[in-house]
Amino acid sequence: xxxxxxxxxxxxxxxxxxxxxxxxxxxxxxxxxxxxxxxxxxxxxxxxxxxxxxxxxxxxxxxxxxxxxxxxxxxxxxxxxxxxxxxxxxxxxxxxxxxxxxxxxxxxxxxxxxxxxxxxxxxxxxxxxxxxxxxxxxxxxxxxxxxxxxxxxxxxxxxxxxxxxxxxxxxxxxxxxxxxxxxxxxxxxxxxxxxxxxxxxxxxxxxxxxxxxxxxxx
Amino acid sequence: xxxxxxxxxxxxxxxxxxxxxxxxxxxxxxxxxxxxxxxxxxxxxxxxxxxxxxxxxxxxxxxxxxxxxxxxxxxxxxxxxxxxxxxxxxxxxxxxxxxxxxxxxxxxxxxxxxxxxxxxxxxxxxxxxxxxxxxxxxxxxxxxxxxxxxxxxxxxxxxxxxxxxxxxxxxxxxxxxxxxxxxxxxxxxxxxxxxxxxxxxxxxxxxxxxxxxxxxxxxxxxxxxxxxxxxxxxxxxxxxxxxxxxxxxxxxxxxxxxxxxx
Numbered sequence: 412x413x414x415x416x417x418x419x420x421x422x423x424x425x426x427x428x429x430x431x432x433x434x435x436x437x438x439x440x441x442x443x444x445x446x447x448x449x450x451x452x453x454x455x456x457x458x459x460x461x462x463x464x465x466x467x468x469x470x471x472x473x474x475x476x477x478x479x480x481x482x483x484x485x486x487x488x489x490x491x492x493x494x495x496x497x498x499x500x501x502x503x504x505x506x507x508x509x510x511x512x513x514x515x516x517x518x519x520x521x522x523x524x525x526x527x528x529x530x531x532x533x534x535x536x537x538x539x540x541x542x543x544x545x546x547x548x549x550x551x552x553x554x555x556x557x558x559x560x561x562x563x564x565x566x567x568x569x570x571x572x573x574x575x576x577x578x579x580x581x582x583x584x585x586x587x588x589x590x591x592x593x594x595x596x597x598x599x600x601x602x603x604x605x606x607x608x609x610x611x612x613x614x615x616x617x618x619x620x621x622x623x624x625x626x627x628x629x
Numbered sequence: 630x631x632x633x634x635x636x637x638x639x640x641x642x643x644x645x646x647x648x649x650x651x652x653x654x655x656x657x658x659x660x661x662x663x664x665x666x667x668x669x670x671x672x673x674x675x676x677x678x679x680x681x682x683x684x685x686x687x688x689x690x691x692x693x694x695x696x697x698x699x700x701x702x703x704x705x706x707x708x709x710x711x712x713x714x715x716x717x718x719x720x721x722x723x724x725x726x727x728x729x730x731x732x733x734x735x736x737x738x739x740x741x742x743x744x745x746x747x748x749x750x751x752x753x754x755x756x757x758x759x760x761x762x763x764x765x766x767x768x769x770x771x772x773x774x775x776x777x778x779x780x781x782x783x784x785x786x787x788x789x790x791x792x793x794x795x796x797x798x799x800x801x802x803x804x805x806x807x808x809x810x811x812x813x814x815x816x817x818x819x820x821x822x823x824x825x826x827x828x829x830x831x832x833x834x835x836x837x838x839x840x841x842x843x844x845x846x847x848x849x850x851x852x853x854x855x856x857x858x859x860x861x862x863x864x865x866x867x868x869x870x871x872x873x874x875x876x877x878x879x880x881x882x883x884x885x886x887x888x889x890x891x
Contacts, residue, residue, distance in 0.1 A: 532736035535689055536750040536802065537726030539718050546753055550740045627782045628740045 415598035422589050429585025430606055432499075436571045436581060440506035441564050447507065448514025449549060455519045466515075473512035478570050481505040486577040502574035502581075506567060513563055521556045522548070554625035561618030565611050572607075582606060639703070640666045642806050642837045643688065648697035650683055650861075657683045658694070659861035665806065665839050670832040672848035672869075673841045675858035676884065681841045684858070685810050688839070689728045690721055701727060702805055726754050729799030733811040735791040737783040743770065743794050744779040747801045755802065762801070769797040773827050789820030793827055800831075807831070809840040845888050849873050857881050 419426070454466035485508075486501040496504060525548070533547040553560070572583040586603035590596040643665040650658040657680045665671045673681040686692040688699055690707045699706040706724050708715055716724065737746050747766035751757050770776050773793040783791055792812055799807055812828070813821045825847050832838055832851045842848060848855050849869045856866040857880070865872065865881045876882050 528732070528734055528736040529738050531691065532730070532732060532738070533750075535691055535725055535728075535730040536798075537722040537754040538750065539722040542753055546749065547738060551738075554740055627784065629784055 412598070415595040416602070418593045418595050419589060419598045419602050422593075425585045425589060426582065426602060426606065429580060429582040429603075430610075432580055433568065433571050433582040434610070436499075436503055436506060436574070436579070437564065437567050440503055440510060440571075441567050443503075443507045444510035444514045444567075445560070447511045448518060449544075451511060451515035452518035452522060452552075453544065455515060456522055470512045470515055473508060474516070476509070478505065478509050479573050479576070481509050482573055482577055498574075498577050498579045501577060502571070502579040505574075506570065509570070510563060510567055513566075514560070517556050517559045517563065518549075518552050521552045521559075525551055525555075551628075554621070554628055557618055557621035557625060561614050561621075564614050568607065568610055568614070638664075638666070641700075642667050642702055643839060644700040644703075645684070645688070646698045646700075648684065648687060648699070649695045650680075650687060650692060651695060657861050658687070660697070661858070661861070661863055662697075663856060663863065663866075665837055666853075667837055668835040669853040670836075670838040670840060670851055672852040672855045673839065673858060674843075674845075674848060674855055674884070679858040680861040681858050682810055685808050685839065685841050688806075688808060689725045689730060722754070726750065726802060727805050729802050729804030729807045731792070731795045731799050731807065731809045731812045733814050735783070735788075735795045735815070737791055737794060737798070739783050742780050742782055743775060743786070746783065746794060747798050750798075751801050751803075766797070766801050769800050772830075773797045774823075787820060788816045789823045792816065792824045796824070796827055796831070800836075805837065807836055807838045809838060809842065811841050811843065813842065813844055843888075845873075857884060859884070 451466060451470065454462055455470065457463050457466070482502060482505040485496060485505040486498065489496060489501070529547060529551065530543070533543055538547060571579075571581050574581055575584040575587060578584065582603050586599045590599035593599075641664050643663070645661060645663040648658050648661045649656070659680075661680070661684055663671070663684075673684065675681050683692055687694045688706070693707070698708070698712055701724065704710075704724075705712065706716075707721065709720070738749065741749060744763070744766055747769060748759070748762045751762040751766075752759055767776070767779070770779055773796060775790060775793055775797070778786060778790060778794075783794065786794065795812070809828070813824050816824065821844065825844060828838070828840070828847065829851050840847075840852070852869050854866060855869050855872045857864050857872070857878075859880055865876060865878045867877070871877075872881065873885065876885060
């Protein structure tokens, strides 16, 4: 068994490469999902009923598609529409689409609880449009939503593992290729599990920091 | 009817004419007219539900009046000149930035420090230079006695301190007119004094103020004019010395009796 872990250690560079891809996919995917999700949240909170209904419908649809199905669609399905994405881009696309819906829902739920006082004051002081969102509304939402966003980040980290099925060279893919090449499944997968765990702890630490910032800003 | 272009009196900062507002079938304002001259303090008194807060909120179009007109220093608010076409959101935002507002529940921005609350709108709405705004904000904090709290977040302040920040935040906009919407109603009784004291110095310093309040002491000592509202109408207005000692209407007498006995 120790020998197995030795084998994995010898090929640690492949795990590191996989880890880097996992991290990049997570960070880029989460950032884009957060950004687009914010815009969708504005639609979800629109004063126009048709806008609300249509955006809510799309968000609900996205949340009901299994992530794996989205990954398949992005990689195998989109070429039928003339859109050929490489594995990595298709994987990122699936992550962004899927998580945009969740992020938008998270932000909407916080937005509703925000209370109209601070927004009303901003309106009275001449804030409107983009500046009202970027200066007054979203800073408060992000602070209050940090535990939920952190949770979603952990979800994204884990979801990237699915992308091995469309051959994205992320952490699970790396572990899988080491085990199949050297027949050390237990050691290879346990190593990957430990790395995933460490990654999630990092996210938790980040959430802890943001939560302390948020506490004094309520 | 001839549409007036502003007021004929250049000293008139706020000129409200024939304002009406209903929520559904509930008539909240029923033809209210009111003026506030430069440097004067007008107190709006009246029982709850008499429409005073709604009137105040109509002045900066937080509520949209149904009819009537509002002029700020001779310029129409909410509608373009002529009174037929509503202002665009950007025109309305510019107009609002000329009016300072102090809220019953303070409505500070919780994610910003005290100093940041003061400089936020001057920098990001009025687009003034940061250095200039910060220097002024620090002077304002000194005026309301909160220099030592400038880097503190609002939730660490007492109600009285929050409201003094609220007042300083409104002043930082260099407004032509200050609106106060029951500024002491949410405060513990022992904290009312510090806020009223700040408002008095403002009134005496020549700020133009329209104040909805239940603080009869403030109205009596500080106001240049008191306006009693009831059922969405102005029932009596006059100088405080007249109004409090020798009210002309029965409604005013009733109202004052309740407050004197309470």
